Amino acid sequence: MSVSEAKAGAAGTPIASAAAAWLKRLASPRLTLVMLIALGAGVLAYDPDAGARVWLLVAPLFLGALNLSAAMFVSPVFRRQTALFTFHLALLAVVLLVAMGRLTYLQGELELAEGEAFSGELTRIERGPWHRSRLERAQFVNDGFTIRYEKGVRRAETRNGVRWLDDAGREQHAVIGDNEPLVRQGYRFYTSFNKGFAPVFVWHPADGSAPRRGTIHLPSYPIHEYRQALDWTLPGTQVALWTMLQFDEVLLDPEQVSQFRLPETHTLVVRFGATRHELTPGASLTLAQGVLEYERLSTWMGYTVFYDWTLPWLFVACMLAIASLAWHFWNKFAAQPWDR
Amino acid sequence: MTSELQLLWLALMLYTLAGSTAIGSMVLAKRPEQLILALIMVGLAVHAASIGLRWERIGHGPFITMFEILSSNVWSLLVIYALAYWRVPAVRPAAVVVMPILLIMMAWLLLTSPATGHFPPTYRTVWLYVHMLFGKIFLGTVLVAVGVSGLILLRHAGLGAASLTRLPDDVRLEDLAFRFIMVGFIFESLMLVAGAIWAQDAWGRYWAWDPLETWAFATWLTLVFGIHLRVTVKLRPRQSAVLIMAMFVLAFLTFFGVPFVSTAPHKGAV
Numbered sequence: 353m354s355v356s357e358a359k360a361g362a363a364g365t366p367i368a369s370a371a372a373a374w375l376k377r378l379a380s381p382r383l384t385l386v387m388l389i390a391l392g393a394g395v396l397a398y399d400p401d402a403g404a405r406v407w408l409l410v411a412p413l414f415l416g417a418l419n420l421s422a423a424m425f426v427s428p429v430f431r432r433q434t435a436l437f438t439f440h441l442a443l444l445a446v447v448l449l450v451a452m453g454r455l456t457y458l459q460g461e462l463e464l465a466e467g468e469a470f471s472g473e474l475t476r477i478e479r480g481p482w483h484r485s486r487l488e489r490a491q492f493v494n495d496g497f498t499i500r501y502e503k504g505v506r507r508a509e510t511r512n513g514v515r516w517l518d519d520a521g522r523e524q525h526a527v528i529g530d531n532e533p534l535v536r537q538g539y540r541f542y543t544s545f546n547k548g549f550a551p552v553f554v555w556h557p558a559d560g561s562a563p564r565r566g567t568i569h570l571p572s573y574p575i576h577e578y579r580q581a582l583d584w585t586l587p588g589t590q591v592a593l594w595t596m597l598q599f600d601e602v603l604l605d606p607e608q609v610s611q612f613r614l615p616e617t618h619t620l621v622v623r624f625g626a627t628r629h630e631l632t633p634g635a636s637l638t639l640a641q642g643v644l645e646y647e648r649l650s651t652w653m654g655y656t657v658f659y660d661w662t663l664p665w666l667f668v669a670c671m672l673a674i675a676s677l678a679w680h681f682w683n684k685f686a687a688q689p690w691d692r
Numbered sequence: 693m694t695s696e697l698q699l700l701w702l703a704l705m706l707y708t709l710a711g712s713t714a715i716g717s718m719v720l721a722k723r724p725e726q727l728i729l730a731l732i733m734v735g736l737a738v739h740a741a742s743i744g745l746r747w748e749r750i751g752h753g754p755f756i757t758m759f760e761i762l763s764s765n766v767w768s769l770l771v772i773y774a775l776a777y778w779r780v781p782a783v784r785p786a787a788v789v790v791m792p793i794l795l796i797m798m799a800w801l802l803l804t805s806p807a808t809g810h811f812p813p814t815y816r817t818v819w820l821y822v823h824m825l826f827g828k829i830f831l832g833t834v835l836v837a838v839g840v841s842g843l844i845l846l847r848h849a850g851l852g853a854a855s856l857t858r859l860p861d862d863v864r865l866e867d868l869a870f871r872f873i874m875v876g877f878i879f880e881s882l883m884l885v886a887g888a889i890w891a892q893d894a895w896g897r898y899w900a901w902d903p904l905e906t907w908a909f910a911t912w913l914t915l916v917f918g919i920h921l922r923v924t925v926k927l928r929p930r931q932s933a934v935l936i937m938a939m940f941v942l943a944f945l946t947f948f949g950v951p952f953v954s955t956a957p958h959k960g961a962v
Contacts, residue, residue, distance in 0.1 A: 381924040532893070
């Protein structure tokens with residue numbers, strides 16, 4: 353419906369007339385200014401850790417979207433200036449895409465020991481109410497990592513080998529890390545600063561059931577260099593163990609460039625009740641519930657995962673907005689010289 | 693390192709000479725415009741050599757420490773200003789406003805340590821350069837707008853009247869200043885998009901409301917507000933000039949304040 357039609361309709365019925373008046377008020381550029389002030393205040397007051405205050409952003413953005421939509425509908429300026437109209441339309445698309453993104457996004461964390469496959473389980477998850485998870489189809493295996501440290505134990509490059517089966521069942525390999533995520537089923541997996549040592553155990557239950565191999569993930573290294581211990585429970589039992597990794601080597605020398613690596617020699621201290629045991633690779637601990645075999649020391653890597661299907665569309669909408677605004681300014685500036 | 697610093701000192705002296713000449717010429721109502729541009733250009737060449745030597749020595753660009761960021765920004769701001777100075781004659785008297793701002797940054801630069809910092813692995817991406825380039829163009833164009841706005845305010849304060857009478861009237865100066873703001877707005881928008889792409893790859897999220905992102909967005913909103921206000925309410929040139937100054941202050945604090953008072957990841961700590 354054009355403005356002239358709206359005016360004709362407005363003249364026809366009192367309801368249409370009132371609606372046209374409201375639309376005009378809603379399209380007011382002064383309301384745009386109010387919305388911008390409210391959004392600016394909301395941006396500065398918003399605390400991402402206190403999710404309840406998200407309305408500080410949502411309310412002015414919603415008002416802004418209404419104001420902009422109404423302005424594009426009634427304002428003759430937009431009809432005269434295609435580039436300006438395109439800019440505001442693209443801006444509206446950005447707001448809508450961000451809103452859609454927040455409804456369907458997923459953000460989370462996971463940890464995988466070397467050789468372990470991702471099964472879709474996350475240690476932390478945050479997602480929009482409309483997110484339909486396909487994480488179980490985004491499988492990959494952590495093939496181990498290398499991390500270089502500069503002097504002063506400053507982390508440099510992280511290189512993490514990963515492999516997965518593609519849709520045709522062929523094995524694919526990649527090296528991810530730093531600025532390179534693994535993208536599977538739209539989910540983007542990133543290595544993180546969170547990584548450490550992972551003792552590998554085999555638990556042989558006394559009831560004769562099948563042995564179970566698994567790892568425990570000791571606290572992140574080197575951040576928790578002096579706290580390499582963990583409380584955990586044997587699978588299928590109530591048996592609580594305290595385990596600590598012990599070694600004397602300096603793995604990451606602050607005086608020189610170094611690399612994350614396993615200690616050449618180490619022992620694993622396992623405390624069960626009042627008893628303390630020291631295990632080396634291959635050693636076992638016999639309990640009433642079964643035998644705990646310490647196989648070897650390995651590593652684990654922490655990943656963050658992010659999903660937002662709107663990302664490419666957001667990029668397109670942003671670039672369209674910027675290009676059309678540049679086009680608008682170009683036309684405006686070309687009409688009169690810079691140095692009049 | 694000695695030759696780097698010697699070249700830097702030489703460049704700063706040339707810039708100071710250019711700034712002093714600009715101020716002196718306004719007081720004396722002279723027009724040594726070519727001399728000022730020549731001093732700036734020679735200073736830029738010497739400064740570029742200093743930055744280049746340091747880049748070669750430490751293996752990365754001037755992106756980490758306050759010393760590097762101030763040095764590279766003094767250089768880039770002067771490149772943008774020199775371009776505007778060359779192409780738009782009405783901008784030339786603005787040296788009397790622009791150069792003192794840069795001299796303050798130079799004094800700050802001399803007070804910072806030239807020691808090197810840690811170059812995080814997430815900085816090894818082309819998006820760092822794209823993001824920085826757009827950011828520098830944004831701040832440079834806003835600085836030129838501030839210079840022109842300063843001329844409006846100087847004229848109203850009755851300072852340098854003899855030199856400022858030959859300039860276009862306030863309405864035209866205000867229009868010129870806002871043109872630079874509009875160009876700056878385009879580049880600030882590009883800077884935010886490039887930064888979001890980099891953040892997505894580096895930290896696994898394109899936006900997380902960290903302090904620098906928050907203040908960069910607040911600066912963007914301030915420019916949007918300023919541009920809308922100018923269209924909606926017919927501002928007087930003096931009001932526009934004050935508005936542009938406020939935009940620059942916010943942008944300046946975002947660039948040079950927030951990254952160094954916040955411990956959030958954007959500082960490059962990860």
